Amino acid sequence: MANITRIRFAPSPTGEPHIGNIRTALFAWLLTRHNNGKFILRIEDTDQARTVPGAVEKIIESLKWLGIDWDEGPYHQSERLELYRSQVQLLIDKGAAYNFEDERGAAVKFNMPKDGSIKVKDSIRGEVTFDNSLIDDFIIMKSDGFPTYHLASVVDDHLMGISQVIRAEEWLPSLPRHICLYRAFDWEPPEFAHLPVILASDRSKLSKRHGATALLEYQEMGYLPHALLNFLSLLGWSLDDKSELFTVEDLVKLFTLERVSKSAAIFNPDKLDWMNGHYIRQMRPAELADTLLDHWHKYPPPEINVQPDRELLIRIVPLVQERLKTLSDAAPLIPFFFTTDFNYEATELVQKKMDMEQTRLILNVSKNKLQNIDEFKSTELDSVLRTLAEDIDVKIGQLLGTLRVATSGLKVSPPIFESMEILGKDRILSDIDRAIKKLDSIPKNI
Numbered sequence: 001m002a003n004i005t006r007i008r009f010a011p012s013p014t015g016e017p018h019i020g021n022i023r024t025a026l027f028a029w030l031l032t033r034h035n036n037g038k039f040i041l042r043i044e045d046t047d048q049a050r051t052v053p054g055a056v057e058k059i060i061e062s063l064k065w066l067g068i069d070w071d072e073g074p075y076h077q078s079e080r081l082e083l084y085r086s087q088v089q090l091l092i093d094k095g096a097a098y099n100f101e102d103e104r105g106a107a108v109k110f111n112m113p114k115d116g117s118i119k120v121k122d123s124i125r126g127e128v129t130f131d132n133s134l135i136d137d138f139i140i141m142k143s144d145g146f147p148t149y150h151l152a153s154v155v156d157d158h159l160m161g162i163s164q165v166i167r168a169e170e171w172l173p174s175l176p177r178h179i180c181l182y183r184a185f186d187w188e189p190p191e192f193a194h195l196p197v198i199l200a201s202d203r204s205k206l207s208k209r210h211g212a213t214a215l216l217e218y219q220e221m222g223y224l225p226h227a228l229l230n231f232l233s234l235l236g237w238s239l240d241d242k243s244e245l246f247t248v249e250d251l252v253k254l255f256t257l258e259r260v261s262k263s264a265a266i267f268n269p270d271k272l273d274w275m276n277g278h279y280i281r282q283m284r285p286a287e288l289a290d291t292l293l294d295h296w297h298k299y300p301p302p303e304i305n306v307q308p309d310r311e312l313l314i315r316i317v318p319l320v321q322e323r324l325k326t327l328s329d330a331a332p333l334i335p336f337f338f339t340t341d342f343n344y345e346a347t348e349l350v351q352k353k354m355d356m357e358q359t360r361l362i363l364n365v366s367k368n369k370l371q372n373i374d375e376f377k378s379t380e381l382d383s384v385l386r387t388l389a390e391d392i393d394v395k396i397g398q399l400l401g402t403l404r405v406a407t408s409g410l411k412v413s414p415p416i417f418e419s420m421e422i423l424g425k426d427r428i429l430s431d432i433d434r435a436i437k438k439l440d441s442i443p444k445n446i
């Protein structure tokens with residue numbers, strides 16, 4: 001097996017995979033692909049009490065979303081019980097393990113060496129030493145007939161020919177137990193690499209109070225899989241001090257354990273937003289439109305309750321693309337393109353330092369001017385409305401503010417002239433008519 005790279009991702013299905021789990025999967029996968037090896041997915045479901053229904057599906061969905069593929073598996077440890085039992089029997093026969101009575105019934109413990117120490121080379125941390133006297137005998141087979149993590153993990157890593165074990169730093173204390181198991185079996189251990197922890201910006205343990213931790217929540221919030229993958233790749237790995245944007249191909253080419261850091265990685269949500277915005281801006285209109293449609297299909301936005309027309313959306317996205325940090329930022333900016341049924345309060349038409357009469361004037365004269373425009377193009381609209389504002393002695397911002405609310409129902413909307421061009425003359429005129437009627441409905445004493 002020596003030079004063949006075989007690396008596994010071995011999640012326990014105890015809940016929704018979080019950022020840390022998937023960062024482990026990503027690093028393990030990048031190293032495998034970098035070495036043209038085989039990537040193996042193994043579900044470690046031997047702790048029946050902690051197994052959560054649906055968690056395996058979430059793990060698979062998370063990996064697929066990011067494009068992390070595997071060559072073998074998923075293997076389920078719960079389907080390999082006979083194998084663990086026979087390996088445990090071997091240890092008992094050798095005197096390396098013994099039966100004992102637990103409160104719940106018969107179980108098996110591993111006989112730890114009582115003195116001396118274990119030295120192991122970790123590919124990231126260098127040499128680590130553990131004092132045997134500090135480690136008690138530990139259970140390898142529980143009374144329910146299921147192996148513990150330690151046993152199942154070692155047996156599988158050996159039988160599956162795993163060349164490097166890549167896992168989170170929290171598993172480092174398990175390492176001496178695993179090494180002793182390898183020795184008792186008389187097996188060559190794989191190489192080990194324990195990845196640095198991920199901390200929040202305040203350097204405390206990353207938790208719910210810092211925002212989403214489950215990977216698929218990021219999908220729901222409108223992050224692009226590639227942005228997230230790029231972002232995760234930098235949680236503990238770097239090429240140099242400056243490069244931040246990488247394609248998957250780059251990462252596969254460049255990823256090595258030498259460049260994985262020992263010190264904690266800091267999860268910076270602002271950087272993720274920046275990166276996501278960057279990748280959104282890189283997309284072609286049709287690509288972004290299709291991505292939005294897929295996203296909305298999965299997570300229907302409350303603002304848009306009709307099926308948006310794809311061709312229309314392709315024309316709209318360039319107007320908002322610059323402003324999007326996430327896909328979810330789009331829907332609130334553009335519902336008026338898909339429905340005339342948007343709502344607003346009549347008083348919102350009245351801009352700061354304006355009164356009802358001036359607002360009514362703006363709407364009426366704008367309507368007259370716009371009616372006479374033949375080429376309903378943004379440049380033409382721009383020049384006509386600017387001249388009009390001067391003629392009636394209002395600020396262009398005030399005039400456009402009123403028209404913005406009238407034609408979109410929003411105070412902040414995509415660029416107004418371009419939006420008007422897309423909406424077309426008839427629609428704009430009917431929006432203005434509606435605004436005039438709304439204004440007339442305000443009681444006069446306001």
Ligand code: GLU
Nearest residue numbers: 010011012044153167171
């Ligand atoms: N099942 C363990 C987990 O959920 C895997 C630890 C390992 O990779 O050895 O993290």
